Amino acid sequence: MNGAARPTQAAVRRDIGFFEWFFSADTWWGNNGILESLRETVVLCAAVTLVAVVLSVPVASVLAHLRRAELSTTWLVSISRAVPTFAIAALLVPWSLRSGRGFEPIPIFTALLLLALVPIYLNTYTAIRQVPEGAVDAARALGETELSILTRVELALAASLVFAGVRVAAIQVVATEPIRAFLGGDGLGRYVRDGIGQSNNTLVVGGIVLIGGLAALTGLAFVVLERLVLPNGVRRLARQQGKRTT
């Protein structure tokens, strides 16, 4: 909202070809360019995923370790997914505006967070439950504390599945974040929104390509990250477990 910034919200011609649009410099740079929209989307999605991990992983780990609340929390988390993300965000927007908090970020952040919690929570809980009893018993016999068992045995052995949950959550968040453009925000969804509003199919297709591309890249990034972060032994173990469980 600084006075100096001249809005560059120029309409895109309806008959523009996809490649002409996609490879034009104006499409990428500036206040309404793809790079700025991409930045907005990536920042929001990263924040949502991070908060979802911070909230889900400790709670799921502790509860799974204690073998507590399996049915109730799993059920609670799963039904939160049954409420459409768009409906949650759309319901929160008028409240957020009236209480002086603006269009963003509370409504869209809350809606995406509820979406992201589910796969991370469920994967973490299941992964820890499936850690071989023998490994836990052996650690206990060696005098490890419960905290040490949870972090150094259970979470270590569950790491690959937890990671998979985070990856699924991140991809879902990236693919859903474009609803933000329909609720007073921008981000990559702006191309779909403007394209629909202006009957401009090039923009709609462009938006789909960008959103799909970012979601695919997110998945890829997590695969690479997993290779870098997790020791080979843990990954091999996960592959063996995967044959049995997933």
Add this chain to the structure above:
Amino acid sequence: MNPHSTRRRAGLRLLVPILTLGLVAAACGGDDSDADTTEVPAETTAPPAETTAPPAEGPTIRVRGQDFSEAITIAEVYGQYLDAKGYDVEILTPAGFRTEAIDGIRNADLDLIIDYIGGSLTALAPDGESLSDADEIMAVIGPLYAEIGGTLLDYAPAIDGDAFVVRGDSEASTISDVADLDYVFGASAQCFERPQCFLGYTDPDVYGIEFSDTVTLEFGPLLGEALQAGEVDAVVWNDTAPQIDEFGFKVLEDDLGLHPAQNIAPIVRTEVLEAYGDQLRADLDALSAMITTEDLLAWNVETDLEFRESAAVATEWLEANDLI
């Protein structure tokens, strides 16, 4: 502002009440026409004093409103009025938007539609120049309607066009005044590509306003929420949005005449008009001349804020104006 895609959202939001309403309207329509078949002979033998002349025998006039509350009420007003005049009228369940209404005339599925003339212009001549004067628009769309078998009748004083809306405490009274105010501008995606909207506001040859920022919003109540919350300082809405008054907003004068005239005007299928002769034209013109922008606004307040049914609102207005 009546591009049908913007209305579609309002329509979707109101889908459930409208569907209910549509069923009720259809049921009422059925009852009315049943009643007519028994009443019409009685009227022809002893016409009421206020009726100028009994209408000639003719085909059933099928009228259908576009699927958003204002258009539904307008269709009910025209339909119930003709019905009371003794014409054989069928008020169909509201469906579709401008495209479907125009197709209805073209395909002879509908005999009477009511549209906003500026909207008709963009639909019938999408590549034509934009006009802001009502009579100029009529001169262009009249022949275009004739080509598809419709006759455009005189427009009503009632206008529901683009409205440049600001909060009540704004210093501006015309759109030109906004040039120095460094406002944040909010509108639907359509507005940003139209010369009669954002492009015209920012064009140095027209208003030449430099907004400090722009926000794209869904057309509808969200515009009011955003304006009220101070997220934006000006929005493009439509003249008869009842929330404008409710929130104490004000509509700025379009001092350079950028917005196209959006008077409402009835379009009758030419075949039907000829079958009834000049009486139908005279009756419709007499009704159109009575409908003002204030009436549209009052109807919208009743249907959108008080959730009353369009059919009842229409009957009440017709009775209050001694038209039925």
